[in-house]
Amino acid sequence: MxxxxxxxxxxxxxxxxxxxxxxxxxxxxxxxxxxxxxxxxxxxxxxxxNRAALGVAAYAGLAAAGTVVPDTGSLRGDVLALLRAANAHWSSPLGEIVRGLLSAAGDDPELLALLHSRATSGGADLWQVVLRRAGIEVSPRVATVAIGLLRNEFVTRGAPTVPDEVLVEIVDEVYLPLVTGSSQPGG
The missing domain is CATH 1.10.10.60 (Homeodomain-like)
Structure with missing residues (x-):
């Protein structure tokens, strides 16, 4: 059949x-x-x-399978949980796939556009759920600053994983002050 x-x-x-x-x-x-x-x-x-569109669709299905919005009881805890999950994901075999997609994107404008549209639309949802639960409304770009900084660690340092102390610095020194308007961790 x-x-x-x-x-x-x-x-x-x-x-x-x-x-x-x-x-x-x-x-x-x-x-x-x-x-x-x-x-x-x-x-x-x-x-x-094309292969790029199929690759992005297949990767999106793999990545979505493990996506969970954390609820630790605090904004700081939720943000750290999201960042730690992203770090673990990018350090896994799935992370190798996304790094391969990003690497190929340099030579393939269609793939770059597909990845950009996925990154700018899909990732912000989780972050905004966590922020709204804390009573914070920000743009998708601001909501995803922490993940952008984590991505930068992988790209510029070529690290296979980012140390937890760096994740804590991103959250406490950059992300929470940005979204809460406070210099105190946890806002």
Whole structure:
């Protein structure tokens, strides 16, 4: 029986996710994904215009699987939990995938645009939930400053993981003073 619609799309995404986990973005090919999904390349191209779009969609599914909004009882605790989760994610095999996507983006303007749209829309939601719970309303750009600083640590220092004391500095010295207007940790 031939799969169609959502069923086929899910099979393709699952195959692409498996390819990403095994080979990273550099090893992701439309041909291998089609073969693994038991379909043809045309079925992939009808849904995603290119390898970059499929890679981003597959990665988004992998990344979303572990996304949880923390509720530690304090703004500082929630922000540290989000930052620690991001640090763990970027230090994991999934982090290698996103680093591969970012690395390839330098040569692929379409991939860069896709990653930029995902980063600017998806990431802010978690941060704004935590901030709203504390009675703070800020723009998505301000809400994601901490994650931007963490990303900077990975990019500029090439670190496989960022030490916890750096995460605490980001939260206490930059993020909380910015969002609360207070120089005291925890606002």
């Amino acid at each position: 031939r799969r169609r619609g959502q069923e086929l799309e899910q099979a393709i995404l699952k195959a692409a996710q498996e390819e990403l986990l095994e080979s990273g973005y550099a090893g992701l090919t439309m041909e291998r994904v089609a073969q693994r999904a038991g379909t043809n390349k045309n079925a992939l191209y009808r849904r995603w215009p």
